[in-house]
Amino acid sequence: MHKALYRTFRPMKFGDVVGQDHIIRTLKNQISGGNVAHAYLFSGTRGTGKTSTAKIFARSINCLSPADAEPCNSCEMCRAIIDENIMDVVEIDAASNNGVDDIRELRENVKYPPARGKYKVYIVDEVHMLSQGAFNALLKTLEEPPSYVVFILATTEPHKLPATILSRCQRFDFKRLGVGEIVGRMKGICAEVGVCADEEALNLIGMSSQGAMRDALSILDQCMSYSSECISYEDVVSLLGTVNFEALSRLSDAIIRQDVKACLEMINELVVWGKDIKNFTQELTEHFRNIIIAKLDGRGDGILGVTGEMAAEISRQSQGISGDELIRIIKQLSALQNDMRYASNPRIVLEVAIMKICSIEEDSKSEALIARISRLERLLSGVKAGAHTAEAQSQPKEFEKPKEATKLTEDEPEVCKNASExxxxxxxxxxxxxxxxxxxxxxxxxxxxxxxxxxxxxxxxxxxxxxxxxxxxxxxxxxxxxxxxxxxxxxxxxxxxxxxxxxxxxxxxxxxxxxxxxxxxxxxxxxxxxxxxxxxxxxxxxxxxxx
Missing domain, CATH: 3.30.300.180 (DnaA, N-terminal domain)
Structure with a gap:
């Protein structure tokens, strides 16, 4: 049976964990100094390495021959933990074992010392799913466990944990991985398995994973099955059902030009090709976010997470629109995503929103008025500059004496003026x-x-x-x-x-x-x-x- 990439290339040492250097350094120092805490809380979004780090930590503190606080992964204890045939390291899924009885059983087992290792480690995954009664049953054991017990609690939602649990743990927050970090790891994996992949394809996978390494490797695994040769950008677009950068660039150009007809034609083209309207709206919002970052930060290569050619195109687009207009567009697209949740026909909602974005003169909101003022200021500055140039080039002329007009009587103009007034x-x-x-x-x-x-x-x-x-x-x-x-x-x-x-x-x-x-x-x-x-x-x- 095929083994998924994220399982095949799961980190086996602290050095393999990507993007969490602040946590790895602290844990290694604790292991080297012999001051291992009795309870840890690993929090962060999915796919950032919480459970993998917990397993590495469990092996490291029980390893018979550690080197620089890293597990050797070859001794008797390390092999037993990797093969999951030892009772000293217990992994509990709190989503399915969340009752008081489950925690009572854990409390009873804590009394017994480790059978073979130095520490008995309990890894409780998705700990926020425990019931209130289960948390109360865990409190006393978590506060004063035996000297040989280490608890590692992992969760994606730490705000759901009671304050009494949080105060008894050392908390480590795992951050989302950057696109560059994910791409670097995928390049290493592709080289190891002998698969060719384009830089743009890996960048798109990295952006689609939203900072989760596991998600990125799952997409990469699918792409390897989809493409028999080199993984290209178009392969990833077809597999994910997303819209390629060229289409996003064309549509955003049409919005900046306020060309409603071109926008509607491109939306129709996307619908014909079966693209998901909601995903497309999110991608369009992110594209305008990239444009405003490029406008504020030159090109913003380090923030955008795109290739050099894409960054150059985004920078070009940022030159033709003001910051106020970009803020207005992003706000309307964000509101559009919220409206689409309850829409029976998202296409119509998208088309109406695009018409409204392009018809800035019809929008009476403050953001639209500010954008219109900014546009007028740019136009007037150009007119004023042209006027000064024309005045410099023109030669001064003497005013001619106006010809005498047909004289009216003194009363006639006053009478006409009074009547009209x-x-x-x-x-x-x-x-x-x-x-x-x-x-x-x-x-x-x-x-x-x-x-x-x-x-x-x-x-x-x-x-x-x-x-x-x-x-x-x-x-x-x-x-x-x-x-x-x-x-x-x-x-x-x-x-x-x-x-x-x-x-x-x-x-x-x-x-x-x-x-x-x-x-x-x-x-x-x-x-x-x-x-x-x-x-x-x-x-x-x-x-x-x-x-």
Whole structure:
């Protein structure tokens, strides 16, 4: 029977364990110094070497001829532990032996000293699966075990363990392996078994394993069975059902260009080829994550975990988009992954989300507004640079005296101006009166009669352009103050938004405060205040006007 790669190449010595140098160094120092603890907790994600390290540790402390705290794997004790025909090293699966009775049996067996070795080692895998009663039964034994007993608890979810268990153990956290570490180990295995594999193929396997060496070796084992010759990048893509880098690059380019048609065509192509939409969305999110890292870190070769050619392509894409736009896209793709969990047709959800990402002008969220501002700033900086160049190249010319226009009588232009202004004011007053009636009616429907009664005493001056302005006579200043309170002002703002569809600044004034006409500086300050209500302070930057 074929033996899986992760079992065939399981680490046999501390030196074979990849990516956990901080743990291996501590354990070897404890063995060399003779200060082995009575209880250890190995925590970390799957496939990072917890159980393998526990078995190596059990052999090392029982080895008859250790060298530099490493087990020899050839003496009587080491061979017995490897062949699992010794009672001094016991491996317990807590997922299936999680009851109080199982722990009571363990407590009874602890009383007996080791039959052949120096230490009796209990390796409890998936210890977080024990019941509360089982944890309570283990406490006393774990706190004061016999001198010849060593407990090694392994878990992927240490937060589920009671604090009383955690405080009795020396804890070691196994970290996820980097892509480079996994690829290096796979290269050694391929060389040992005589299999050829492309660098890009091994990189893709390393990224797909999510930091778990066991997962990477399982995928590599499948690829060896799939490919009779050299394992190529396309072989791994076909086997995993993922999307190749070229397709991700083409689609992300189309998103950056805001080419909705091209995006939909590529999504249709992926569906026709039977690619999983949810996996593809995750890969697209990771690709944009790589783009933003490349934008912030030059090329980010050490962080991206891709080949040099891929890193160069990602760096090229990062030059054509701003950081704000990338953050907006990643946020929307992350929300899309959450929406897909409950979607009966993920393709439609993906297509709608891509349309929304590309149609930045239709998105009113703050991230989209920031991205639009960033794009405008880039465009305006280019226009300004072009204007300065044209001005430098042009020669100064004398202004020609304008030709005399046909003279009107002194009264005619003034009459025309007054007539058009009068019509504009009449239209504006009609609109304000209609909106005012609608606002009062809606407040009445909400049964907020006191608010309606106080507001009716005012006169609407302006409803639009981001401002809802009402004037009260000086004798009704009490009404103005009551309506200006936070609760009433928030309610008025919501009513105005329901009527007009616009979020407006509520401005309640008394007659004596109204001046004949505001200066341009005051108007500018009002506009700034409105912007401060809409945008967070870190987005706004007030600059002097250009001459």
């Amino acid at each position: 009068k019509k504009r004011i009449e239209r504006q007053n009609d609109d304000i009166d209609k909106l005012w009636k609608d606002i009062l009616g809606l407040i009445k429907d909400d049964r907020r009669i006191p608010v309606q009664a106080m507001l009716k005493e005012g006169t609407p001056l302006e409803i639009g352009k981001g401002v809802f302005k009402v004037m009260f006579k000086d004798s009704f200043d009490f009404h103005r103050k009551a309506l200006s309170k936070d609760e009433n002002a928030a309610y008025l703002r919501s009513v105005v938004k329901r009527v007009t569809g616009e979020d407006m600044y509520i401005n309640l004034v008394i007659e004596s405060e109204i001046s004949s006409e505001k200066s341009p500086q005051e108007d500018a300050l009002d506009e700034i205040r409105r912007l401060e209500e809409i945008f967070p302070p870190e987005v706004l930057q007030i600059k002097d006007s250009l001459e």
